[in-house]
Amino acid sequence: MTKPMPPSKPETPAPPARIDLANVSELIARMRGGERRAISAVITELERLSAAAPALLQALQPHLGHALVAGFTGPPGAGKSTLVNAVIENLRKQGRTVGVIAVDPSSPISGGAILGDRIRMTAALDDDGVFVRSLASRGYLGGLSPAAVRIIDAMDGAGFDIVLLETVGTGQNEIDVAEVADIRVVISAPGLGDDIQAMKSGLLEIADIMVVNKGDRPGAEQTMQQLLGALSIRATISDKVPVLKTSALNGDGIAELVKALDDIGRRVSQEPAVSRRRRRARYLIARAASDLVAARIKSGGKSSLDTLADGVLSGTMTPDQAAKKVLEG
Amino acid sequence: MTKPMPPSKPETPAPPARIDLANVSELIARMRGGERRAISAVITELERLSAAAPALLQALQPHLGHALVAGFTGPPGAGKSTLVNAVIENLRKQGRTVGVIAVDPSSPISGGAILGDRIRMTAALDDDGVFVRSLASRGYLGGLSPAAVRIIDAMDGAGFDIVLLETVGTGQNEIDVAEVADIRVVISAPGLGDDIQAMKSGLLEIADIMVVNKGDRPGAEQTMQQLLGALSIRATISDKVPVLKTSALNGDGIAELVKALDDIGRRVSQEPAVSRRRRRARYLIARAASDLVAARIKSGGKSSLDTLADGVLSGTMTPDQAAKKVLEG
Numbered sequence: 001m002t003k004p005m006p007p008s009k010p011e012t013p014a015p016p017a018r019i020d021l022a023n024v025s026e027l028i029a030r031m032r033g034g035e036r037r038a039i040s041a042v043i044t045e046l047e048r049l050s051a052a053a054p055a056l057l058q059a060l061q062p063h064l065g066h067a068l069v070a071g072f073t074g075p076p077g078a079g080k081s082t083l084v085n086a087v088i089e090n091l092r093k094q095g096r097t098v099g100v101i102a103v104d105p106s107s108p109i110s111g112g113a114i115l116g117d118r119i120r121m122t123a124a125l126d127d128d129g130v131f132v133r134s135l136a137s138r139g140y141l142g143g144l145s146p147a148a149v150r151i152i153d154a155m156d157g158a159g160f161d162i163v164l165l166e167t168v169g170t171g172q173n174e175i176d177v178a179e180v181a182d183i184r185v186v187i188s189a190p191g192l193g194d195d196i197q198a199m200k201s202g203l204l205e206i207a208d209i210m211v212v213n214k215g216d217r218p219g220a221e222q223t224m225q226q227l228l229g230a231l232s233i234r235a236t237i238s239d240k241v242p243v244l245k246t247s248a249l250n251g252d253g254i255a256e257l258v259k260a261l262d263d264i265g266r267r268v269s270q271e272p273a274v275s276r277r278r279r280r281a282r283y284l285i286a287r288a289a290s291d292l293v294a295a296r297i298k299s300g301g302k303s304s305l306d307t308l309a310d311g312v313l314s315g316t317m318t319p320d321q322a323a324k325k326v327l328e329g
Numbered sequence: 330m331t332k333p334m335p336p337s338k339p340e341t342p343a344p345p346a347r348i349d350l351a352n353v354s355e356l357i358a359r360m361r362g363g364e365r366r367a368i369s370a371v372i373t374e375l376e377r378l379s380a381a382a383p384a385l386l387q388a389l390q391p392h393l394g395h396a397l398v399a400g401f402t403g404p405p406g407a408g409k410s411t412l413v414n415a416v417i418e419n420l421r422k423q424g425r426t427v428g429v430i431a432v433d434p435s436s437p438i439s440g441g442a443i444l445g446d447r448i449r450m451t452a453a454l455d456d457d458g459v460f461v462r463s464l465a466s467r468g469y470l471g472g473l474s475p476a477a478v479r480i481i482d483a484m485d486g487a488g489f490d491i492v493l494l495e496t497v498g499t500g501q502n503e504i505d506v507a508e509v510a511d512i513r514v515v516i517s518a519p520g521l522g523d524d525i526q527a528m529k530s531g532l533l534e535i536a537d538i539m540v541v542n543k544g545d546r547p548g549a550e551q552t553m554q555q556l557l558g559a560l561s562i563r564a565t566i567s568d569k570v571p572v573l574k575t576s577a578l579n580g581d582g583i584a585e586l587v588k589a590l591d592d593i594g595r596r597v598s599q600e601p602a603v604s605r606r607r608r609r610a611r612y613l614i615a616r617a618a619s620d621l622v623a624a625r626i627k628s629g630g631k632s633s634l635d636t637l638a639d640g641v642l643s644g645t646m647t648p649d650q651a652a653k654k655v656l657e658g
Contacts, residue, residue: 046644053644061643076404077521146641146648153642192406281638281648286626288652290619297615309610312475313482315375315382319475319610323617 017052019045024052028059031158034128039158043133046150053150060157065273067099067156068265071165071181078189079213082248084166088130090258091162097129099155101148103136103167103177131155144176146288149280152180162261178206179283182268182276183261185209188227190219207241209260215245215252297326346381348374353381357388360487363457368487372462375479382479389486394602396428396485397594400494400510407518408542411577413495417459419587420491426458428484430477432465432496432506460484473505475617478609481509491590507535508612511597511605512590514538517556519548536570538589544574544581626655 019027019041030038045052072087074080088098135145148165155163167177178184186207191214210231212223227243242260246253268276297305308322348356348370359367374381401416403409417427464474477494484492496506507513515536520543539560541552556572571589575582597605626634637651 049644049647057642057644075406077406149641150644277642278635278638281641281651282626282634284641284648285634285637285651285655286623288648289622289626289655292649292652292656293618293622294615297611297618305611305614306607308614309607312478312610312613313386313606315378315386315479318378319613319617320621322610322614323621326614326618327621 014051014053015048017045017050019052021052021055024055024059028056028063028157032063034159036128036131039131039154042158043151043154046154047133047135047147049147049150057150057153060153063157063159064153064277065156067152067160067163068183068261068268069152069163069165069181070183070185070261070265071167071177072185072187073167073177074187074189074211074213075192077192078187079248080166080187083187083211083213083246083254084164086246086248086251086254087164087258087261090254092127092129094258095129096161097159098131099152099158099160099163100130100132101151101155101163101165102132102134103144103148103165131158131160144180146284149180149284152280153277162265176283176287180280183208183264185211185257185261187211187213188223189214190217190223208264209257210241210243211253211257212243212245213248216247216250220245293327343380343382344377346374346379348381350381350384353384353388357385357392357486361392363488365457365460368460368483371487372480372483375483376462376464376476378476378479386479386482389482392486392488393482393606394485396481396489396492397512397590397597398481398492398494398510399512399514399590399594400496400506401514401516402496402506403516403518403540403542404521406521407516408577409495409516412516412540412542412575412583413493415575415577415580415583416493416587416590419583421456421458423587424458425490426488427460428481428487428489428492429459429461430480430484430492430494431461431463432473432477432494460487460489473509475613478509478613481609482606491594505612505616509609512537512593514540514586514590516540516542517552518543519546519552537593538586539570539572540582540586541572541574542577545576545579549574622656 027038027042031042042056045056072080072084084100088100091098133151135148135151144167152163152165165177165181184207186209188210189212210227212220212227214220224243224245231241231243244253244257244260246257248254305326308317308325311317312319312322356367356371360371371385374385401409401413413429417429420427462480464477464480473496481492481494494506494510513536515538517539518541539556541549541556543549553572553574560570560572573582573586573589575586577583634655637646637654640646641648641651
């Protein structure tokens, strides 16, 4: 059942802008004034990487670097959306503004967001201090669209204090969000079976904050203890990872979670905004380069590759050694 | 909170063999006779890629190509382990032998398998027709160890009829198992929230069989319908993906799942064994090459990369275009 990776898209010229290119600075001013239609228009142009994108991004430059980007990831059933909503509510009560990028791992075949009609975050929709944009994930087993990085810039440039990047913890999504966010929040919950522990052990390496949501349920304390035990293994690492128990439904622990975000946010802010942005862009480039190399190996000169493959199969070389030969050409 | 990827391991010579290299053919004969200590010894040498590995793999060549490799993946809470156990039981009642590779996504820091002590599959341990090997996943956010491909060969060479590759559906694990297995079974369950639908939409592209486990629970029918609806989107694809309802606890649907595995297995067997094995090796090489490229970009010449990163950030080039420039040198 060999199903090849979808081929990388052919290069296409930038799609035409839907905004008036002569009025970019006016549009940015309206967006910074909080006009929702202007925010939406800028995000859409950047998402499409239209012909207006370079001018918009240039006009945004002086306004970038204020927002913190917090990634929320975790397995299905951890109550991620409800938790994110509770965090938004807490931030809004403090008068802080929030941009939300909700990543829908949609089918690359359908092209659209299967979850488009879910009725979450309806409360937020009436609030000018919150702006939500759904974003389809791309291609093979998900993966964050490069557009996310530009939408982060748009929300940052619009003046939002914090951008929440919410994604289902699966496949490439999880890896990408870990790389793109300034702060990584990993969410779990009791009652998801012993796999949850396995899952967390991989995520332990990258979490800045661990949350046990549904903390009012039986087994929450046990899940906390397992996590703390697993974290003690990385005791040699200097930065201590907070493990917080929350209940998004009754609000327990939400204030503590926001405080933990702020504590880490203060450290993050010491890194210049340009270097945080360049880190995101370098990751996108690295990811694209990896995809290109993988595609070349899958499609490329079969006979020499078969020789290397046979070497790996016969134990005379490791995949790393074969890969080096491929890259050397 | 920039945490760099762990550096790739330095090249090391093959570790010394723990078996007598003069007796390789005798060891293979004992393994093929069903002697468990011999099977275990061969697997261990191949897992370690010891100095004995090339001789062992060469001695195995005439015996390879019989086993089907079925990957089982799904989110925490889907009841994956229980389902795999029920499948093993069904296969054993038919007199068929089963190798199991259980991937533990262990911490790259601890190096060991955090779940090492879980007490599953105890029934299988007293049965000579079943052989279970746990395998730590490697490095960053999981990912299948290249050793899995060699262990598949060992189990195939030992004469097992089917090899089950079981992994938690998260991060790189999920992607790797999809590429390495001959048949991909994606497991879900009711009651995991609306994220489960999102998760499946990504996995739809690669599943050969979809299973709704815990089929006796409320909501199972609804989950089935959602899946069928989502699958109807890929109606243009000729191969029909079966959606099966199972209850691993009371045995419902297990026979149908095994029948579906056999149906697809017959198609898979038409592909020559050597090309299935080379496909696995090519994937390992592609993955290693991607990691190498990513590592070079992360560590490499900062100033030219920053120029490309700024191009991506300013919208004047896409990550794909920047990646092409990087690969061109």
